Amino acid sequence: EAQVTQNPRYLITVTGKKLTVTCSQNMNHEYMSWYRQDPGLGLRQIYYSMNVEVTDKGDVPEGYKVSRKEKRNFPLILESPSPNQTSLYFCASSLIIGTHPNEQFFGPGTRLTVL
Amino acid sequence: KQEVTQIPAALSVPEGENLVLNCSFTDSAIYNLQWFRQDPGKGLTSLLLIQSSQREQTSGRLNASLDKSSGRSTLYIAASQPGDSATYLCAVVNYGGATNKLIFGTGTLLAVQP
Numbered sequence: 001e002a003q004v005t006q007n008p009r010y011l012i013t014v015t016g017k018k019l020t021v022t023c024s025q026n027m028n029h030e031y032m033s034w035y036r037q038d039p040g041l042g043l044r045q046i047y048y049s050m051n052v053e054v055t056d057k058g059d060v061p062e063g064y065k066v067s068r069k070e071k072r073n074f075p076l077i078l079e080s081p082s083p084n085q086t087s088l089y090f091c092a093s094s095l096i097i098g099t100h101p102n103e104q105f106f107g108p109g110t111r112l113t114v115l
Numbered sequence: 116k117q118e119v120t121q122i123p124a125a126l127s128v129p130e131g132e133n134l135v136l137n138c139s140f141t142d143s144a145i146y147n148l149q150w151f152r153q154d155p156g157k158g159l160t161s162l163l164l165i166q167s168s169q170r171e172q173t174s175g176r177l178n179a180s181l182d183k184s185s186g187r188s189t190l191y192i193a194a195s196q197p198g199d200s201a202t203y204l205c206a207v208v209n210y211g212g213a214t215n216k217l218i219f220g221t222g223t224l225l226a227v228q229p
Binding site: 031033035042043044045048050056058059090092099100101102103104105106107108109 | 146147149151156157158159160161164204206208210214215216217218219220221222
């Protein structure tokens with residue numbers, strides 16, 4: 001089944017404890033990205049990647065890191081989480097048509113709480 | 116800077132009614148526009164994707180149109196059903212300035228009453 005998977009689905013942690021949220025897709029998509037969703041603020045893009053070893057900042061990259069060492073995986077790293085990073089996180093992927101991303105497929109989400 | 120707005124923020128309709136959801140964007144330099152639905156606490160499900168060169172796309176009871184010159188897209192849902200109740204989101208990909216970013220609208224929360 002074609003899908004985007006995220007792990008963990010739920011995570012409660014404490015301020016400053018490094019964590020990684022994994023994202024994997026099995027559709028051979030070039031484009032992958034991370035979003036956070038907050039009440040009243042909607043969905044905002046954190047980072048995106050056009051291909052292996054190619055990443056770029058979205059609208060809210062502060063406090064996050066990403067890496068793209070393999071085409072199928074795009075982990076989101078919080079080196080020192082803070083309470084304002086409590087949010088619902090989504091990973092998504094798509095083909096690139098020409099030079100831009102096409103139809104986006106989303107993972108199920110990761111609900112992160114930072115105490 | 117691209118801004119995407121969806122009006123209304125919430126909508127309640129009786130079952131069977133045809134309805135239109137709106138998506139407006141400030142910068143017409145877009146590659147494509149995509150409509151999604153999101154059920155409470157769940158991920159986003161892609162409904163329709165319209166490329167910048169297209170005027171509309173259809174899937175079942177759904178029809179999405181795109182008018183780049185006016186910065187608008189509409190999602191038409193025919194013969195609404197309670198199962199259509201969800202939040203509907205639109206998103207654009209720019210080719211001017213902030214390329215290859217997805218910028219989401221604020222969403223419309225739809226409730227279809229049986």
